[in-house]
Amino acid sequence: VVKFLSPDVPLFNGITSDLFPGITLPEPDYEEILSAAREACTELRLQPVDNFLAKVLELHEMVLVRHGLMIVGEPFAAKTSCYRVLSRALSLLAEGGNPTEVKINTPTLNPKSVPLGRLYGEFDPV
Secondary structure (H helix, E strand, O other): OOOOOOOHHHHHHHHHHHHOOOOOOOOOOOHHHHHHHHHHHHHOOOOOOHHHHHHHHHHHHHHHHOOOOOOOOOOOOOHHHHHHHHHHHHHHHHHOOOOOOOOOOOOOOOHHHOOHHHHHOOOOOO
């Protein structure tokens, strides 16, 4: 439900309750990933503030439903820290034996060194 605007959430919930009457969705349990995110914050020498952890969860939900994404925002808005904490948290879960997670590697590249078509994707006739 991350992608919806707040006024659209009740509308979406109404539609799904009409399509699936009598079914109530359980609340998602984020305790495992939140615990790993707190540990990742400690390792990365960051403060695990609730608002920051909420952004980490939002990023995690977006990664689950998207094939690719860009993180954009104001300078010093913790964009880099957010994806680094999520990456480390998922890696910690994988190292802890969680079968649904894998160790994350996030290579960084200079966007000026790659043609725009390759950076954002273009049709390659070959």
